[in-house]
Amino acid sequence: MNSFNSPSFFAGQTVLVLGGDGFCGWPAALRFSSLAARVVILDNGARRETDRRLGVTSLTRIHSLQERVDAWRATGGGAIQTYDIDLAENYAGLRRVLLETRPDIIIHFAEQRSAPYSMMSPEGARHSVDNNIRATHNLLAALAETRLDPHLMHLGTIGVYGYATAGLKLPEGYLKVTAHGADGRAVDKEILYPGRPDSVYHMTKMLDQHLFEFYARYHGIRITDLHQGIVWGTQTAETGRDPRLVNRFDHDAIYGTVTNRFIVQALEGRPLTIYGSGSQTRGFIHIEDMLTCLTLAAATPTARGERVRILNQIAETSSINALARKVSRLTGAEVVHVDNPRCEPEGNEFEVDRGTFHDLGFVAHRFDEILGTEIAQLGDLLCPRGEGRRSSVA
Numbered sequence: 001m002n003s004f005n006s007p008s009f010f011a012g013q014t015v016l017v018l019g020g021d022g023f024c025g026w027p028a029a030l031r032f033s034s035l036a037a038r039v040v041i042l043d044n045g046a047r048r049e050t051d052r053r054l055g056v057t058s059l060t061r062i063h064s065l066q067e068r069v070d071a072w073r074a075t076g077g078g079a080i081q082t083y084d085i086d087l088a089e090n091y092a093g094l095r096r097v098l099l100e101t102r103p104d105i106i107i108h109f110a111e112q113r114s115a116p117y118s119m120m121s122p123e124g125a126r127h128s129v130d131n132n133i134r135a136t137h138n139l140l141a142a143l144a145e146t147r148l149d150p151h152l153m154h155l156g157t158i159g160v161y162g163y164a165t166a167g168l169k170l171p172e173g174y175l176k177v178t179a180h181g182a183d184g185r186a187v188d189k190e191i192l193y194p195g196r197p198d199s200v201y202h203m204t205k206m207l208d209q210h211l212f213e214f215y216a217r218y219h220g221i222r223i224t225d226l227h228q229g230i231v232w233g234t235q236t237a238e239t240g241r242d243p244r245l246v247n248r249f250d251h252d253a254i255y256g257t258v259t260n261r262f263i264v265q266a267l268e269g270r271p272l273t274i275y276g277s278g279s280q281t282r283g284f285i286h287i288e289d290m291l292t293c294l295t296l297a298a299a300t301p302t303a304r305g306e307r308v309r310i311l312n313q314i315a316e317t318s319s320i321n322a323l324a325r326k327v328s329r330l331t332g333a334e335v336v337h338v339d340n341p342r343c344e345p346e347g348n349e350f351e352v353d354r355g356t357f358h359d360l361g362f363v364a365h366r367f368d369e370i371l372g373t374e375i376a377q378l379g380d381l382l383c384p385r386g387e388g389r390r391s392s393v394a
């Protein structure tokens with residue numbers, strides 16, 4: 001068998017990337033295209049529309065999806081077909097795309113992905129539930145109706161387990177329990193790990209899990225749910241090939257995640273804003289490592305009739321304090337504690353089983369190895385040599 005990252009590994013396979021214009025979806029589409037897959041993107045521009053609505057923007061200048069796809073082709077990449085369809089609203093359109101493209105692999109990123117957004121107002125909460133749950137259910141219903149048999153990979157979140165200290169290493173989705181029957185006999189079972197999400201967004205991913213369990217059991221849909229940690233970094237091997245392919249970079253308090261916010265704050269000479277005590281411990285993964293995990297999972301699809309495969313997709317865990325110390329050591333940035341705008345446990349232990357990706361050969365890049373390089377690269381990207389630094393990115 002070809003190595004999963006040989007340039008032709010996915011030749012002959014069609015990969016449908018739902019949400020392929022976003023921060024994770026765009027680099028994923030390019031990676032599978034570079035591995036010779038026929039790539040199709042379905043995206044309704046929701047993330048760009050959210051920017052407009054909230055008045056936030058990517059720090060990198062992102063081109064329209066059509067310009068991006070054209071640039072990929074012009075720089076030697078494969079053709080990428082695109083569809084502008086709302087997964088949550090347009091079931092008929094989705095079904096048509098599935099029947100027209102007959103994907104071998106579907107990667108589902110097409111969900112509202114900000115925890116703070118889902119908690120900042122009733123509209124944010126309702127939109128997160130309406131959009132995410134309907135999108136996922138429409139997809140599953142369409143797969144059941146069309147009887148297509150792709151391997152569905154979903155970007156879930158490590159946050160479905162919750163951030164209260166569990167007192168155990170969090171397993172990959174399933175928990176072995178022993179219950180006692182009426183006659184006192186011990187009954188061993190393996191159940192979905194009981195989710196305890198700390199935001200409405202994380203809750204939608206927990207509800208997704210139950211939809212997956214049902215559709216795998218009743219309709220034989222082959223599913224891998226990737227419980228991913230907080231992604232950091234910007235560019236990948238492919239998005240760095242041409243300025244028109246650049247990935248988006250969020251730094252605002254709603255869509256900017258903590259590592260990328262700290263890096264920008266340091267580059268701007270502003271203090272790193274630790275929310276509350278900073279003893280919150282989270283799982284992290286660099287965007288290149290995310291792509292490695294996606295290709296490993298795609299190269300090892302589940303079989304029909306198999307239960308949903310749940311993989312924990314993180315490189316390492318860290319407290320926010322430890323992360324801030326690392327960024328500060330590399331940049332000299334000051335660190336401040338501010339009132340925590342979020343409702344979350346402010347101190348937790350977080351141990352995560354990462355056995356499956358380890359067994360598949362995944363070797364993670366850790367902060368200590370690549371944080372310095374990433375900060376330098378982002379500095380160059382946002383402020384090319386010779387140009388003055390942007391006056392404000394607040």
Ligand code: USQ
Nearest residue numbers: 113114115157158159229230257258261273274275280320
């Ligand atoms: N935080 C700070 N200072 C900041 C920003 C955040 O201390 O300036 C803290 C937050 O209070 C939180 C932690 O950093 O305790 C992580 O916050 P985050 O915004 O980086 O990440 P989160 O809200 O958890 O959500 C993000 C993505 C989501 C993904 C999730 C992975 O928005 O798509 O699913 O990370 S996880 O949380 O591991 O489930």
